[in-house]
Amino acid sequence: MMINQHFSLLQAFNSYQTYTKRSQDSMTKLSTGSRINKASDDSSGLMMSERFRMQTRGIEQVQGNIQDAKSLIDVADGALDIMGETLGRVHELALKASNETLGADEKLAIQVEVNELLNEVDSIAGNTKFNGVILLNGDADIDVTVSADGSEMNLDIRNMATNNLGYTGTTLNLFKTGGTRDLTLNSSNAKLLASNVSKAIRQIATERGELGAKSNRLDFRVEGLKNEFSTIAKAESRIRDVDVAKETMELTKNQMLAQASMTMMAQGMQHQQSVLMLLR
Known part of the structure; x- marks a missing residue:
């Protein structure tokens, strides 16, 4: 009889430990919100x-890369916009200088201003930077990772300095003082400058258009990544997240069973003590 009582107590104790552990596991899942907190919870689900x-995480990094690329494009586009405005003023001056009634002093004043404006264009081309990379001197050739599988978009911005703007052979740098197309030499140089500035402004507009197209493409890519992220996150959530209602019911059940096992142990121990007293 004593052996049976000890066996019953051991069974009750084992049940108590089992249900207590299950209750603790349920509380962990409910407190973390995760169904899988260690590999043993669901090894295949964890993998x-x-x-x-x-x-x-890869998608989030790619989104960061794209935002950096868009910021780079914004910086370059802003600088090109200023270049275009600056050359617009040069165009006005060139048209003015083409007037053959102007005197030497007036042409010289125009030449001085043209020099400053063209120098400013070169300054913008040589000093516009993003994260230390000069963007408008022809050295910017940047590959941006735009997907988690490593595919890239190339950002190749042309050299926008005055020695690369205008028509071949009569680029804008030649119209500075001392250049072969110095405005003070004759009015035909001014007309040629006006033509070359128009060409340069079109070149800038073309570059801005290409950058804008790439920026728009990046916007669409971001939207695609958002959808991709959402789909994967939902799939991951279905695997890992705990079903609160179901787990709460499981917790309540296991707590009740643990309490019942404890009651059985208490009753068994009380019965065993009563038997021992009778044997005395």
Whole structure:
């Protein structure tokens, strides 16, 4: 009889430990919001969930890359806009200088201003930077990772200095003082400058258009990444997140069973003590 009582107590104790552990596991899941808190909870689910998490982290990094690329484009576009405005003023001056009734002093004043404006264009081309990279001197050739699989978009911005703007052979740098197309030499140089500035402004507009197209493409890519991220995050959530209602019911059930096992142990121990007293 004593052996049976000890066996019953051991069974009750084992049940109590089992249900207590299950209750603790349920409380952990409810407190963390995660169904999988260690590999033993669901090894295959954990592997799949981690793979999804790796994918979402990759997407987040790519989104950061794209935002940096868009910022770079914005910086370059802003500088090109200023260049265009500056050359617009040069065009006005060239048209004015083409007037053959102007005197030497007037042409010289125009030449001085043209020099300053063209020098400013070169300054913008040589000093516009993003994260230390000069953008408008022809050295900017940047590959941007635009997807988690490593595919790239190239941002190749042309040299926008005065020695590369205008028609071949009569680029804008030649119209500075001392250049072969110095405005003070004759009015035909002024007309040629006006033509070359028009060409340069078109070149700038073309470059801005290409950058704008790439920026728009990046916007569409961001939207695609958002949808991709959402889909993967939902899949990962279905695997890892706890069903609160179901787990609460499981917690309540296991707490009740643990309490019942404790009651059985208490009753068994009380009965055992009563038997021992009778044997005395």
